[in-house]
Amino acid sequence: MGNQNLNVFFEKLNRLAGDKSLIKLVLSNQRDRTSDLKSIIITLLEIKKGTRLNFVYRYKTRDITKNFSVDEAIVLIRSSLADDFFNADLFSSAETFRVLITDQGKVKIRSNQPQLKPVDSFGHDRLKERVIPFENNIYLRELGVLNSNFEVRHEMNDKYLQINRYIELLSPFIRDLNLPAGFHVADMGSGKGYLTFALYDYLVKSNAAEPVMTGVETRPELVKLCNEIAGKAAFKGLKFIKGNIRDAILDKVDILIALHACDTATDDAIYRGITSGASLIVCAPCCHKQVRKDFKVAGAFSSITKHGILEERQAEIVTDGIRALIMESQGYKTQVFEFISSEHTAKNLMIVGRKTTITPAAKKKSLESIRVLKEMFGVREHYLEGLMRDGCRVTGDA
Ligand SMILES: C[S@@+](CC[C@H](N)C(=O)[O-])C[C@H]1O[C@@H](n2cnc3c(N)ncnc32)[C@H](O)[C@@H]1O
Known part of the structure; x- marks a missing residue:
């Protein structure tokens, strides 16, 4: 999907992942209402090998979690927006950036006030909260x-x-x-x-x-x-x-x-x-x-x-x-x-x-x-x- 507005979104995502200020990205609003995959929630994860994007695939009855490098993630998000979802909501401490794709493939973007607070830490610190x-x-x-x-x-x-x-x-x-x-x-x-x-x-x-x-x-x-x-x-x-x-x-x-x-x-x-x-x-x-x-x-x-x-x-x-x-x-x-x-x-x-x-x-x-x-x-x-x-x-x- 080539589109100027989408390019703005991916540039933003790349920058937020790079400077670790991404709070969350949510892909939602299914293209196929009968699909079992309801949404994808993407957050940052820091591991020894470097920054990863953690994908939680939310299915009707279960969640599947996978980690990808930023480059791999961008390819996957691009194809998910082409095939699976109409919306992408990008949350950072500076703004909430919304992508809305119409049935005709038109891409609208909107920038709003930030809605989520930044997480203090991520990666292994998050694992520390485990039982x-x-x-x-x-x-x-x-x-x-x-x-x-x-x-x-x-x-x-x-x-x-x-x-x-x-x-x-x-x-x-x-x-x-x-x-x-x-x-x-x-x-x-x-x-x-x-x-x-x-x-x-x-x-x-x-x-x-x-x-x-x-x-x-x-x-x-x-x-x-x-x-x-x-x-x-x-x-x-x-x-x-x-x-x-x-x-x-x-x-x-x-x-x-x-x-x-x-x-x-x-x-x-x-x-x-x-x-x-x-x-x-x-x-x-x-x-x-x-x-x-x-x-x-x-x-x-x-x-x-x-x-x-x-x-x-x-x-x-x-x-x-x-x-x-x-x-x-x-x-x-x-x-x-x-x-x-x-x-x-x-x-x-x-x-x-x-x-x-x-x-x-x-x-x-x-x-x-x-x-x-x-x-x-x-x-x-x-x-x-x-x-x-x-x-x-x-x-x-x-
Ligand atoms: C698939 S593993 C599962 C191990 C562990 N319960 C888990 O879920 O991580 C099944 C284990 O049960 C053992 N096992 C199978 N039948 C058994 C039996 N009748 N008595 C004792 N151990 C048995 C096997 O040797 C194997 O180590």
């Missing part, structure tokens, strides 16, 4: 999120933000719980422990009573690494054990976490949480193979599920929907929501269950819904149902 601080954070350094100077490594910025997002999401659920002294948290399939360490850290800092936390993981090298890091961080209540979610020997669990444990391992974890009477169960399911094997739909719906990808997604929805219903039938109030942006992982659904009491009528209703759903989708049995009926033997063998 998991990085200053002197030993476990984040040992996990490679920070460099030896305790700065967030550029390539780990997304991971650091993801860790913080996870704690921000969980903290309201945890705050509501009436936890006993020395309460026990089990993280099933803890992997490299990024989220395990962060949750332990958060719990220690936000609770008078220090928690006991166990990460359960089949891979011995990860168990060893995480125990070493827990030692270096002096996290006395945190340990990792080599074991299988299904049968690891654990004390009573008050909070059960299972993030991205494979297929039915998520069900094993939910089962362990329910049977332990956990006050809170949090899981982010991974792959969903079990229900799909049975999946058979009839009638008009089969004209949708004949497409493999749509059948796969439907099977995921049925699997997780039945998981939530089984938790409800066991007295858990459930919430299902998106956990992190799908830029990080497509497996971004979180199921949270808080233990309450359930009336016999409500239990009957949940069980009836499960029966109807299974019939509708040709599912013989959900793996978690089988566990609830037959149980699983806890032996402690990995």
